[in-house]
Amino acid sequence: MYDAPKIAVRVGNEVSNPTEYLCGVRQGCPASPILFDFYINDIFKN
Numbered sequence: 001m002y003d004a005p006k007i008a009v010r011v012g013n014e015v016s017n018p019t020e021y022l023c024g025v026r027q028g029c030p031a032s033p034i035l036f037d038f039y040i041n042d043i044f045k046n
Contacts, residue, residue: 006018
């Protein structure tokens with residue numbers, strides 16, 4: 001499932017070619033909400 005994750009973008013009826021991504025927090029990761037909170041917290045402090 002996470003060996004070679006790919007992402008595609010849809011705009012209207014057009015879909016881009018899938019491309020592999022190497023960084024970021026994937027959906028479904030238990031750490032996602034915590035890491036998002038850390039990120040948002042820094043934005044509001046600045």
